[in-house]
Amino acid sequence: MAKFSPVIGRYVTIDVDGCEYKVFYLRNGQGQPLVCQHTAGCHNHQWRGLLEDPEITKNYDVIAYDLARHGKSDPPLNKEWWKEEYTLTADHYIKFITTFCDALELDRPIFMGSSFGGNVALHLALHHADRFKAVIPVEAAENSPGFYLDLWRHPHVNAAQVCASGTWDLMAPQSPDMDRWLTWHYYTQGSEVFKGDLYFYSIDHDLRGKLGDIDTKKCPVVMMTGTYDFLTPPEATEATARQIPGGIYIEMEDIGHFPMSENYPLFAVYLKEALRIIEERT
Amino acid sequence: MVMSVRDWSIRFSEASDRDQTIGAMSRYFTCTYLWDMGPVKVIVEMIDGKVYRINTEPQPLDAYDFALRASPATWREFARPIPAPMYHGIWAASFRRDLKIEGNTLALMQNLRNFTVQFELLRKVGVPV
Known part of the structure; x- marks a missing residue:
């Protein structure tokens, strides 16, 4: 008997700043939409544990997309994107997420992202509090300098291995070997975009002095870090x-920067607490 | 009691040469690096995934590609079976603790997968400080 997953994959085409993106997303569950952003240089398979967690999906419509240029979401199909260096800006990133949520006609989704996905969650709470029921920035901060490095795509190195092993230390040694090596494997697959993503992460993302303007009565913010x-x-x-x-x-004790993929059972304990707090406050 | 650097070099060489994860992709893992632990310094010479030589008495002009320098206390933290946060790797310790990475970092990046695995062998082998 074949063993099928309840997770379904689908494409939707959206326009962001004149860029035609055919976006791939995975979806499972029912109820409150919970939109999930992967980490820089990675893809939506990082959320595989969450997507198949029946305790979550019985009440939450979990949607994990691949940002353009990641996983199965291509670069813009109407542009000669290979003729310019990719650098992700905060403005484009925010527009991508809101346009994607509109395309799926989501009613006040909860947004959760990790790392550069966590950082953009803070921007969404600041600029679009009316559109999101809450945000869960995972492994995020007001700024995160120091990781926009030429070495990520230097032609004299094996970029796939450098991106994967350069992020290895971001995981906790206690996390299971299988899950750490799967995360490593995912990281070998996005090395050409990793540096461009980190332009947002370490350069364009800077909310110092602006956090006081976030209205958590409209959009609660629950931050979690390993x-x-x-x-x-x-x-x-x-x-x-x-x-x-x-x-x-x-x-989050004894876990690292990729909690959803390096040790989902432990991450789920904290995530359920975050969702409980959000339900209480909304 | 702290093991001698000579005993350490034998244990480390054996552990590295036996390691299956390194062995799975060992060809071209060729570089020479210095580990500066304060009172103890070693130069490890790797050729095609095997420890060719460990120089336990480096002299001023002995060459290497890149160096890792930290206090003895930090090296002891690296060697715990489960290191505490920020002592759990070279990136973490260089961002948040006293580890300095110097020299030709391009050579480090070219060998990063295996070097990372090899560095974590300290959790089994220990350190001579």
């Missing part, structure tokens, strides 16, 4: 959450 995250360590996330009026910080 104790083994060296890029946005727990103290950076906690300091960020404290500057957001009503912002909440949850520290």
